[in-house]
Amino acid sequence: xxxxxxxxxxxxxxxxxxxxxxxxxxxxxxxxxxxxxxxxxxxxxxxxxxxxxxxxxxxxxxxxxxxxxxxxxxxxxxxxxxxxxxxxxxxxxxxxxxxxxxxxxxxxxxxxxxxxxxxxxxxxxxxxxxxxxxxxxxxxxxxx
Amino acid sequence: xxxxxxxxxxxxxxxxxxxxxxxxxxxxxxxxxxxxxxxxxxxxxxxxxxxxxxxxxxxxxxxxxxxxxxxxxxxxxxxxxxxxxxxxxxxxxxxxxxxxxxxxxxxxxxxxxxxxxxxxxxxxxxxxxxxxxxxxxxxxxxxxxxxxxxxxxxxxxxxxxxx
Numbered sequence: 001x002x003x004x005x006x007x008x009x010x011x012x013x014x015x016x017x018x019x020x021x022x023x024x025x026x027x028x029x030x031x032x033x034x035x036x037x038x039x040x041x042x043x044x045x046x047x048x049x050x051x052x053x054x055x056x057x058x059x060x061x062x063x064x065x066x067x068x069x070x071x072x073x074x075x076x077x078x079x080x081x082x083x084x085x086x087x088x089x090x091x092x093x094x095x096x097x098x099x100x101x102x103x104x105x106x107x108x109x110x111x112x113x114x115x116x117x118x119x120x121x122x123x124x125x126x127x128x129x130x131x132x133x134x135x136x137x138x139x140x141x142x143x144x
Numbered sequence: 145x146x147x148x149x150x151x152x153x154x155x156x157x158x159x160x161x162x163x164x165x166x167x168x169x170x171x172x173x174x175x176x177x178x179x180x181x182x183x184x185x186x187x188x189x190x191x192x193x194x195x196x197x198x199x200x201x202x203x204x205x206x207x208x209x210x211x212x213x214x215x216x217x218x219x220x221x222x223x224x225x226x227x228x229x230x231x232x233x234x235x236x237x238x239x240x241x242x243x244x245x246x247x248x249x250x251x252x253x254x255x256x257x258x259x260x261x262x263x264x265x266x267x268x269x270x271x272x273x274x275x276x277x278x279x280x281x282x283x284x285x286x287x288x289x290x291x292x293x294x295x296x297x298x299x300x301x302x303x304x305x306x307x
Contacts, residue, residue, distance in 0.1 A: 096297065103293040104286030112281050115293045119277075122297040123304050132229060132301035134236040138294035141240055 004061045006105040007054055010114070013098045014051035015068035020091055021047060023074055024084050033081045039127045040088060046124065047095075050117055057110065089128040093136075096121040100137025195285050202292055203243035205275040210234035211249045212268040216261040219254045227265055230302050237295050266306065273299040 021044040030037045058065040075090065077083035099118040106114055122136035135141040213230045216223055243249075252264060273296050280292035 100290050100294055100297075103280060104290040108281070111289060112277075115277055115280050115296060118293055119297045119300040122301050126301060126304055132233070132298065132305055134233055134298055135291075135294045136297040136301065138290055141291065141294070142236070 001105060003106050003110060004058060004063050006102045007058050007061070007110065008063065008066045010098055010102045010117075011051065011054040011058060012066045013095060014047055014054060015066070016072045017047040017091055017095055018044065018051055019068065019072045020074065021088070024078070024088055024091075027078045028081065028084055036081055036085060039124075040084075043088065043092070043124050043127075046120060053113070057113075085128050089125055089130050092121045092125040092128060092130070096125070096137040097139075195283055195288050198279050198283055199241050199288060200244045200247075202276060202279045202295075203238060203241040204247050204249070205272050206234050206237050206241065206295075207243040208249045209268045209272040210238070212252045212264055215252045215254055216265050220258050220261050223258065223262065226262075226306060230265065230269065230306065233298055233302055237298070240291065266303070269299055269303050269306070273303065 021040060025037065025040045025044055028037045028040055055065040075083075075087040078087060096118055099114050099121060102114040103111055103118065118137050122133070125136075126132070133139070133142065210231060213227050213234065217227050217231065252268075256264075276292050276296035276299065280289045280296060283289040283292060
């Protein structure tokens with residue numbers, strides 16, 4: 001796997017994250033749950049920004065950026081704000097896992113970008129009722 | 145297809161590490177583990193001396209932050225609840241990266257106000273996060289880079305909660 005392949009993997013994850021967060025936002029009442037809505041909106045914007053950044057990096061490397069799928073499997077339990085919050089939390093943790101993996105398979109500026117994205121996802125998880133972890137994105141160390 | 149469901153796949157590829165404290169050799173993937181090979185100047189195969197030094201420096205930085213936290217915790221019992229999670233995090237990280245025996249961490253000042261003490265903690269944690277991030281970028285071993293990046297993210301989370 002090349003460094004560009006790693007970026008493509010992360011880009012594919014960001015496509016999914018943008019899609020799922022769009023759905024989570026649509027299932028959240030802006031007036032009924034304003035804090036959750038604002039958190040999801042900020043996460044959506046952040047992931048969309050990362051997606052666009054990664055698309056540019058892959059293209060600059062001379063490859064064709066991974067395209068988004070037409071649709072993605074959605075989490076269940078989105079009927080309540082609690083369910084939406086949990087889905088958002090799991091999404092951010094999954095993104096942290098993918099970014100942490102990409103840290104291992106990139107170098108230099110690309111790796112620095114992956115570290116920044118990992119940090120951002122870890123901190124965003126706190127806004128979705130997450131609690132600080134010892135090893136975000138690398139949970140196997142916590143299980144030792 | 146849910147791309148996020150791929151988490152297990154990536155975790156499986158890179159999560160083969162079972163670490164014992166301190167030895168950076170343990171952070172290198174087993175020879176039969178297929179790690180992605182970066183196309184840049186560094187390779188996924190560790191260069192032991194450079195990465196060992198990097199891991200020792202990172203552990204020293206963690207130990208230095210822990211000394212600050214412990215000092216504030218003792219001097220200001222009212223702050224114990226706020227800084228205790230930081231101490232737990234640093235100790236968890238030092239179980240993976242043990243600091244070198246031959247480098248002692250200087251004792252931080254214990255005077256000043258509660259606000260100044262909190263300021264020292266914030267500064268120490270920011271310094272640590274920056275050091276872990278820089279070390280993660282520099283690491284030759286992809287596995288060590290991932291571990292240091294994860295530690296950096298943990299510090300970022302704890303800093304956000306500390307406020």
